[in-house]
């Protein structure tokens with residue numbers, strides 16, 4: 274898969290950019306604050322419709338636009354996939370909301386010219402992105418890891434997105450009812466309808482997470498073992514807030530080296546178990562006014578040689594583990610979709626030692642397209658520069674340069 278053309282309008286610092294994107298591995302160089310990361314972010318936005326760099330999407334819209342009235346930013350990509358050419362567009366819309374001068378913000382997605390629900394258009398274009406800030410995924414709290422996992426699975430499973438949305442809405446309703454039951458009593462059977470929905474959506478989400486984590490772990494483990502010259506065994510430890518294995522007590526008693534295998538569990542089994550657990554916890558959850566189990570509280574830890582990298586890993590170890598994950602994502606997306614994803618690497622190659630760089634380049638060469646950014650061309654071997662095109666980003670424009 275590759276991007277043929279990228280057009281930006283009022284996306285971050287780019288007022289207007291139209292770019293024919295080469296179908297190859299190429300470098301984007303430029304001084305600081307010229308828009309290299311923003312360009313990768315724009316391409317990634319076409320894949321998942323969210324950014325990993327912002328807390329609110331409003332930040333994606335050019336901030337020099339007036340803060341009042343209708344303002345529309347656009348990211349448009351024409352891309353080639355196994356089934357032909359497509360066009361995907363994300364609109365970032367600020368619009369008046371009421372008469373008091375306030376505005377609200379929303380996004381719209383168009384696939385091949387037609388408005389689509391985000392949950393049905395997600396993953397039309399597949400991309401894997403590596404940003405230096407991503408160390409957060411290992412170091413920060415479980416929210417970061419759930420978000421990462423959700424964005425990854427969304428790319429191969431649009432129904433997953435829908436179930437996530439439905440689960441989130443059900444959870445809000447159920448929590449509101451739990452509080453109400455505690456404050457004003459009432460019929461606890463009112464919970465049944467929400468429990469049923471929560472279990473149905475939750476089971477789908479858990480089943481997909483079990484599958485994805487297992488498949489990616491196989492790839493990531495192999496890659497990580499090579500990257501660390503056989504010295505580290507990487508493990509992705511899924512820790513669901515509701516344990517769907519029937520005898521968790523037995524599982525707990527197992528030594529940590531034994532990995533619980535949930536792969537044989539069907540969606541129906543998970544759903545039944547989850548529903549049952551919700552019922553058992555009913556009194557406690559009413560007292561606490563909050564749903565305590567389910568995918569919204571899941572966790573996934575990164576372990577190397579049984580050591581938790583989030584708590585005890587060095588920075589370098591964390592970075593290598595993430596690199597293994599990214600390369601695993603490339604292979605996994607290819608396996609699940611039949612297309613190689615577009616690879617976006619921000620300031621990555623220059624930080625790596627020769628061995629890791631060689632391994633990464635091997636993965637890069639499988640992709641139809643990979644974009645690497647750097648501030649400094651001297652970081653790259655002359656041989657590499659001879660083989661790959663270099664584009665310069667400066668003042669909101671991009672142009673090819675001879676080296």
Ligand SMILES: Nc1ncnc2c1ncn2[C@@H]1O[C@H](COP(=O)(O)OP(=O)(O)OP(=O)(O)O)[C@@H](O)[C@H]1O
Pocket residue numbers: 284285286287303304305306307308309310311312332333334335336337648
């Ligand atoms: N919403 C926005 N509107 C306008 N400008 C923005 C917006 N968001 C970020 N910028 C600006 O865009 C510029 C480019 O940022 P970007 O992070 O893409 O640069 P970069 O080339 O990756 O720099 P570095 O080498 O430091 O990583 C920055 O000066 C930033 O302040």
Ligand SMILES: [Mg+2]
Pocket residue numbers: 309310311619
């Ligand atoms: Mg940058």
